[in-house]
Amino acid sequence: DMHGEFTLKDLKTKFPKHEVVTTLQCAGNRREDMHGDRKLFLAPHWVVGAMSCAKWGGVRMRDVLKHCGMDVDAMALGEKDPPKGAKHVQFVGYDTDETGMCYGGSIPIDKAVDGLGDAMFAFEMNGRPLPRDHGYPVRAIAPGHAGARQCKWLHKVIVSDKESQTTWQQKSYRGFAPDINFEEDLSHWPPPRLDQAPIVQEMPVQSLVCNPPQNSLIGMRGATDITVKGVAWSGGGKKVERVDVSLDGGDNFTAAELYKPIEQKRNRHWAWTQFTKTLALPQDVQEKLNKGQRVTLDITSKAMNSDFNVQPERMEPYWNARGVCINHWYHVNVTLDPNREKEAIVMNSPDYEFANTPSGGKFAQPWGRHGWTSDPAHQTDPRAKMAPEAKHF
Amino acid sequence: DMHGEFTLKDLKTKFPKHEVVTTLQCAGNRREDMHGDRKLFLAPHWVVGAMSCAKWGGVRMRDVLKHCGMDVDAMALGEKDPPKGAKHVQFVGYDTDETGMCYGGSIPIDKAVDGLGDAMFAFEMNGRPLPRDHGYPVRAIAPGHAGARQCKWLHKVIVSDKESQTTWQQKSYRGFAPDINFEEDLSHWPPPRLDQAPIVQEMPVQSLVCNPPQNSLIGMRGATDITVKGVAWSGGGKKVERVDVSLDGGDNFTAAELYKPIEQKRNRHWAWTQFTKTLALPQDVQEKLNKGQRVTLDITSKAMNSDFNVQPERMEPYWNARGVCINHWYHVNVTLDPNREKEAIVMNSPDYEFANTPSGGKFAQPWGRHGWTSDPAHQTDPRAKMAPEAKHF
CATH class of the missing domain: 2.60.40.650 (Immunoglobulin-like)
Incomplete structure (x- = not known):
């Protein structure tokens, strides 16, 4: 059993600093285009703007995992399979949904240990401390993957044999075939043919x-x-x-x-x-x-x-x-x-x-008025729950 | 300067045996579809059959390069950049074209040294010695890449700062924009906008x-x-x-x-x-x-x-x-x-x-009668020039 607790200061001082310029795109970018006669279950209905590019600074996930005792080099070189129970790296954020569940997501372990994969725990953005909107104090960065997996306001990291069991990993970002509809197929869970609906990680051109x-x-x-x-x-x-x-x-x-x-x-x-x-x-x-x-x-x-x-x-x-x-x-x-x-x-x-x-204008109202929920609890700023210098992640 | 000479027996005895099941597809597979009113320069005009899947046995390229003194582990872990002059791995086959030039191609060095890349020098196919048609004694296998880079009848391997300079690397398999035509643009070399015409390595879905x-x-x-x-x-x-x-x-x-x-x-x-x-x-x-x-x-x-x-x-x-x-x-x-x-x-x-x-039938004649050259020299079996147990590769 490996574990570690790190303050933000620990991350900044115990590990080599790493920087990478990477694009983040929401897995649902351009969803507005698909929202016509056939309804989509998920909002927000992004046009094309759910995409950005910045320079992130922080520490490599592989360095932190190595510090905690994982043989990341042997895994990255193909000399060892990941240990049993170490197939995915789960992230848990401080922000919660209406039911109090923390946001979460995971990436495959090979991405986290890859010496060329640049997966990071970032505490800087464009050379400055991570702004609160971008996940202060620490967010996951998994370049090339969907934005949803690059969890903000990081609280906890769990190496597991399972993917994140949160709704955002298991339900929200899956690629169903064109003949699967929400009303007929997805209104009950699990829907038919879940095995043919991959969970989004890496994204297309x-x-x-x-x-x-x-x-x-x-x-x-x-x-x-x-x-x-x-x-x-x-x-x-x-x-x-x-x-x-x-x-x-x-x-x-x-x-x-x-x-x-x-x-x-x-x-x-x-x-x-x-x-x-x-x-x-x-x-x-x-x-x-x-x-x-x-x-x-x-x-x-x-x-x-x-x-x-x-x-x-x-x-x-x-x-x-x-x-x-x-x-x-x-x-x-x-x-x-x-x-x-x-x-x-x-x-x-x-x-x-x-x-x-x-x-041509379906998105004409400010986004807040298209909210996916009218529950006032959702309007609460999740960052209010967050300590300014988080102790664990 | 690193170098090595290996007999087939050396490969079989000095290095760990490695096996991988991989698909080979010609970069020009399905070319028949594009050969309509607008002419394509290259033959053969494959329908969909230029694609296969087999189990290959041999030795990893990274093991051979390591034996020759290259620090493949540090490169694969991102700890070292490739040494100057080591950006590509060029392959030279025994078979020649009409002018006597040996077939050749190259892959990027990172593919060759990747511990998870399965790039190999193969001497077995489906558990038996490599048949002559498939490159006996040794062929390059670079899984996920175009067939043209997986050179048969291997004679020589060169680590270089340059890609293979052969016509098959530099000209044949490049992706031009749709408004570039052979008659107007490619009949002289170099054509305009060569920088916008990538050389094929990895292939699409x-x-x-x-x-x-x-x-x-x-x-x-x-x-x-x-x-x-x-x-x-x-x-x-x-x-x-x-x-x-x-x-x-x-x-x-x-x-x-x-x-x-x-x-x-x-x-x-x-x-x-x-x-x-x-x-x-x-x-x-x-x-x-x-x-x-x-x-x-x-x-x-x-x-x-x-x-x-x-x-x-x-x-x-x-x-x-x-x-x-x-x-x-x-x-x-x-x-x-x-x-x-x-x-x-x-x-x-x-x-x-x-x-x-x-x-629906443009391909109705046997392939030999569609040959890209009528030069009888091209009909010569290139394998006639090959020693049964090649000494170098």
Whole structure:
């Protein structure tokens, strides 16, 4: 039996400091797209913004596990199987749901002990102490995995033969087949065919256009080209190898330029990749602009990763009742106006604060009013329960 | 400077024996699908059969490299970067092209030294000495990577700061964007935007329906269901988490049962996964059969891997001039005949030996007559040049 208790100061002084730049994405990012006639069980209905990239500082999970007596090197080299009872690393946070249950999740042990996996207990973000919103004092970082597994406000870490038994691990983020519906299949638990509904860990290749913004009106007086910018990412450490962009909804694609300021290593591509491409406007678009007519464009991006996996074209054949790992082509619809000054971007969306809204406004209310529960207990700030310098994790 | 020379006997006696079950797939598998109005530069135009699964026996590359003095453990644990000049492991085979150049390819060094990567020098296949067709005396095995990197008839192994400089590494298997054509862009070398055309190593998620066979006529007297069987695989060690099958070309999918007789570990899923699903015939199909009418079905499969990456629906938006890593949904077209005994399968394709032919017969001639060269030198058996017990590799 191994165990250890560490103060935040212990973590900062007993272990080597480690830093990694990694993207976090909610497993339910882009869920808004799937929420049409067929209902999804889970909220929030993210558009595309549930994704970020930051530099995290802290200590490697493998170093802490080694300190507690685990032979992480032999496991990472394949010389030893994980000991019986050590298949998963469970995390327990300070924050609780309406019933008082602490948030929790787990990752497979091999990710935690991998010398090239960069799994961490982070206490810094972008070179400063972890902000409270990001999990102060300590959060789990498991690069390439879904955000839900990278538990904030860490309280306890348990090495176990089982995955986390919390609802967030066992139910919320599973990939069901397209013919499994909440009303018929998931309203009772366990549902049929649970074995065919994997629990999300590593995530698929993704891209999104950030500029021009969704639903924008763009001044184009005298312009003959347009610049498209965005970000792409692939889970599991896979590199974004190519991002193709299109001005006509995907009938014609060409490769964008990739911008990679952060040096990353093969199968350790945790950070997102920015892309940019200046494209000549198609002949028919230019002709309409020359006649003083407004033109709409369907700007589209698709990325390919180092396994040559690609984003699928449509969401419908990949619809899943929990709305997880949604990564079909991203479309941004804009209107070009030849009678306004070039690049004078004007939002014509009534909900600019949620302007990356493919469906055009279903998300128009502030998020709080879409809450997944109206229970006032849920509105309580979970951090109120947290000591400023947590003693155990 | 490290070097070593090993006889086949040395390999068999100086190093621990290692075995792994892994799938090999040609990076150009399914190229036939992309060879329509837009020409592909490369042959052969594989349908779906350039894929297999076997048990390989031999020695780990990391053990041989360690024997030669490389600190493979420190590299695999992330404690040391690879030494300068040791970024790739190049393989040179005994077989040559028309100009006398030996076949060659390379893999990244991290794959070769990974304790969980199972990269091997194999001298056995399915428990017997490596057959000549499969690379006797020794071939490289790099599970999860494209077949082209798993060099047969091994002659020499070179650790280098460069990838293999052969045409098979530098030109043949690269993923160009859909707007890059051979005639305009690739007829001179280097072509524009080579930096946006990654060299294939690990491969994307794939599946194919094996039964019923392509273009078959199936007796259905009294039948109300049909069984679909096939195989799925994902490169890079990713697990096949789910395979969805459809009888209507993909309008409706349901998850198949997966058959996994070989125990594999997370991110080391090298073997393919067999799937099977018995599906009730749709109501309208049964009604037509009841009236004595023949009915055609478009049987479709799509797999999802443990990164939640999926097969795309169509090939067109992913078309690439070299025809690599083709993995859109696989369709099998069959005809149900209510006037024949159940399960009496009759081929109605004139080219049954290439029956898995989505395009319906373009591949109707034996492969030799589609050869990528008419140069008689190419017809020479490369193995004639090979000593029965090769001394170096």
